[in-house]
Amino acid sequence: MTGSHAASAQSPPSTEELDQAAELTRAVSVAFRGQVVGQGRLLTSMLVALMTEGHVLLESVPGLAKTLASSTLAKAVAAQFSRIQCTPDLLPSDIVGTQVYDPRHHVFETQLGPVHANIVLLDEINRASAKTQSAMLEAMQERQTSIAGQVHPLPRPFMVLATQNPIDDEGTYVLPQAQMDRFLLKEVLDYPSPDDETAMLDRIGDGRLGGGGGHGALVSGVIQPADVLALQELTSRVYVDASVKRYIVELVAATRDAEKVVGPEIGAYVETGASPRGSIAFFAVARALAVLAGRDHVIPEDVRELRHSVLRHRIRLTFDALADRVQPETVIDAVFAASPTP
Missing domain, CATH: 1.10.8.80 (Magnesium chelatase subunit I, C-Terminal domain)
Structure with a gap:
């Protein structure tokens, strides 16, 4: 890096850059609120994690739009979205990928797992075994996976949204403290207010939301992954006294x-x-x-x-x-x- 580039990398964000960042985050927020009723704190946490290359652990009872929120955010930023449903028999290779033998050419081909996406929803992480949890958390920390000795970098931006259900304990594996520490934020979602729940029913009645939780496909990419990377670079230059x-x-x-x-x-x-x-x-x-x-x-x-x-x-x-x-x-x-x- 040249001296001028190093100096510019350390310079605080300009007014123009902050105005552009405001436009980008406002566009994502509008798209998010168009699909998800309420959950303002969740939106803030997801934006913060996206801007800092962090991950979010979501805890709530079922039915509070965790999956809808995740897929809506991914579509709003035109990012590749992947959902992994955790079960006790889920293997690490089901997440990171594996090698498959091709009998036609007599070679092994690498098949990348669903973790190779920009935004990954790890649904009910506490239902996966400790070995599988570790494989996912390693990918979160190292931003890469290893398959048959070959390293495969994860795409950028990359963010994991892991959910856990606090009321169903049977067949679950509690996340160790050291592994939870790797999540930037932990959000505990509460039931919507009566007004928000009424607004939800209004949207379903008007056809703006599906009865099963919404049509995330209605959201188009209001910003691009390159814009997210620019937001991350801008955030890293904010001055802290x-x-x-x-x-x-x-x-x-x-x-x-x-x-x-x-x-x-x-x-x-x-x-x-x-x-x-x-x-x-x-x-x-x-x-x-x-x-x-x-x-x-x-x-x-x-x-x-x-x-x-x-x-x-x-x-x-x-x-x-x-x-x-x-x-x-x-x-x-x-x-x-x-x-x-x-």
Whole structure:
């Protein structure tokens, strides 16, 4: 890289670039809302993950439009979409691919698996065995797969949306803490409001949504994968002041010493705090939120906005917390309340 290119790569986004980013993200948002009723926080998280090359873990009861949201986002960005339904007998080769013998030419041919797509929906990830989960998570981390000793890079952009159902425990394999840590965000979806659910019925009655959850095919590519890569490059140039970096580090460190920071009443419920991946996630998420807000720099509010999504799967609570029905969000809010804002 030449000196001029290196300098431009570090320059903060210009007003023109931020305006163009706003147009791109607005187009995706409009397409998304045209198919999915409500779920505004989910839209924000998916945009943030797309802009930071991150992955999202979605948890909810069935029927809250996780699949529709994923396919709609993929169509909006003209990306290749792949859905993998996880079952206990799913093999790693079913995800990453395998070699198949061609008897006509007496050679083995490589067949790439469904993970080789831009946006991959890993449905009910906790139903897959630990071995299969590991294969998928390796692809997420390394951005490549290995088949018969040959490395196959994954396409860019690449994002995984993994879902898990918290109410069906039979035949499931709980994701280990170290593997959940690889997801940039964890979104917990709630039931729609009465107004949103009424609007959903109105759309079905008008033929704008299918009774089975919608026609994602109605969405056309409002932006292109190249635009997503441009958004990612732009996000990586957002300025983060040293005081905000220290704020992020202090917040994550506070989860590791929660009793000292928030007191024993709440802090005693924390078994282990967030790893350095928590700091990295806050750093990336805050930059993306700054772009969505039209700013070339991060402010403390960007760090706080998605705090639950960044930390809820990175804090391990004790059995007492489960017995007392203490949620991770309670601990997260206490840590943020006890940490001085720069």
